[in-house]
Amino acid sequence: MQKKLPTIKEIANRLNISVSTVSRALHDHPSIGLRTKTRVQQLANELGYEPNQTAIFFKQRKTFTIGVVLPYLIEDFFAGAISGIEDVANQNKYNVLIGQSHDDVEREKAIITAMKNQRVDGIIVSLSKHTKNLEHFTSLQKYQIPVVFFDRVPASGEYSKVAFDMPQGTHEAISYLMEKGHRRIGIINGPKEMKSSRERTDTYMNVMKKKRLKIDLSLVAYSDLTKEGTASAMESLLTLRQPPTAILAINDYVALDAIQYARSHKLKNNKDIFFVSYANLPITNYLESPPMASIEQYPGKQGAKAAEILLNLINHEGDNDPVHENVLIRGELIVHKR
């Protein structure tokens, strides 16, 4: 029953030659006679020989595998990112091993350890929401395992990272709203701890300053990303003496919750109030009343870029001067037709 897979040894025995000859023949080594070469290759075909990668990995200390660690596979953004990663990896004959942290630091650590033990050649990470301590990543450096962060990247430190260009995207969004005549623009951020919240707020203030408009921090609200959190953020904005005429929301889902809230308070979207949000759900086309525009963040592109950088790092590990690329992916403002 145990149909054993053929090995080079078996081929060697059958042909009464040595394993090293077989190995060479299979690799088209120049010093092998044409005759033996063809004999070997033919028998290999007949037997359906396939090299045992586990042996090769072991021997070469290289697995042609990259690990990807991210919070949730199911989220649109991450699904898009991993798709991009897999494409690039595949083109370069690399495999992709995945792990979801579920935004749990302990799981994140465990996954990293497992991947390290499995000798993946490199790792791509989008941090768990609560990861403060980066030790489990820094320790990888001494094992020569390069790491590239994307989207949820460390706030500081010498790392390779790929992330959305928040200043650029936000600038574009605000400019767009201003062109449309808006002067009081509200913001709904995610939790204050998120790097993106700070960045968004900072950019907002910079743009306002540049345009010589008064900065009013009561226009900046925070949501924990739940429907309720967004509702209370909206409440705080709409009950201002001078409520905003347009709102920039952290993502489409939050924007939709906000639109619902507005509607329930007799404010008609795209008439009484306007929204622009980040990430661009495929679904927005189907909405009767979508946000006015979304800022596409190109998850697939981010993933692909992260993979490219990682592969570069892997193939230059000899260089003892690892350059840490810090790539920003430009967002694009997509105006939704209605």
Add this chain to the structure above:
Amino acid sequence: MQKKLPTIKEIANRLNISVSTVSRALHDHPSIGLRTKTRVQQLANELGYEPNQTAIFFKQRKTFTIGVVLPYLIEDFFAGAISGIEDVANQNKYNVLIGQSHDDVEREKAIITAMKNQRVDGIIVSLSKHTKNLEHFTSLQKYQIPVVFFDRVPASGEYSKVAFDMPQGTHEAISYLMEKGHRRIGIINGPKEMKSSRERTDTYMNVMKKKRLKIDLSLVAYSDLTKEGTASAMESLLTLRQPPTAILAINDYVALDAIQYARSHKLKNNKDIFFVSYANLPITNYLESPPMASIEQYPGKQGAKAAEILLNLINHEGDNDPVHENVLIRGELIVHKR
């Protein structure tokens, strides 16, 4: 620079004992003295010893890795499925290797070959749209690599599979519509080649027959899943002398296209015409005018179930009577509040 990882050999040398003793100590082997055991374990900790999994995989002829091959990672359904797979695998200390076929048979084959060579312990597959010949899967059997199909499963043959229970789900949907008083119910299938189209149509006819209602095949339309295809399907339905009062659509996206079409023809959704569709997009809650109901197909559950079956198969490969489970996942009718 090359910080070499500690091996059991190194530990053995430092302690002047043999590698096998170290190996046993690390594995808590009963026949090792408490004293040496602690000495070994302590040194292992100090050195930060971690077993080299590539060596273990090689030696054990087992990789604790399962491969997952599916068309597109980015589709909601598949993203959900792989998330469920990863969860189950993770709980059982298995790794997950992914590959996207992009609905291309050649890529599918290449991925399978690579996974085979890498000696994954088993494979979970959702077939590419065009896969007719299953040879690349059947050949896996002789290498003792079990395979479980899900969602896009082979129409026939002795395989383990997990799929949506189309008859049950469709029956439930139609019953619901009938309760609401509908007697002329239209169908928008996917392409005729899809197994699900046949199943849906068959179930539809069965239900109608059972309810002693006249079967009218002009009520069954097909869409290639593009907006245009759906529009022409809708046209064929709405121009019938007796157009349907409710429509069952292959999925939410198609339903949304259909709703748009209806609206552009002055038919108000959930008033003049009603829709029920399969798969349950998270977004439906945000729609002003969603389908009346969706049939949730539980992608995560399908993935998880497939993984469970696969792990069972892997751990019973000794049994020379491999039972091929054929699991149907019950759909659930989710009525959308508006």
Add this chain to the structure above:
DNA sequence: CTGTTAGCGCGTTCAT
């Protein structure tokens, strides 16, 4: 309780 040895499959010197 512990040590010795063999071997998993492959690539790679080093000989010849």
Add this chain to the structure above:
DNA sequence: ATGAACGCGCTAACAG
């Protein structure tokens, strides 16, 4: 042009 021999790190059968 080919072969012999070694070792990657680990486990396990066999021997004390």
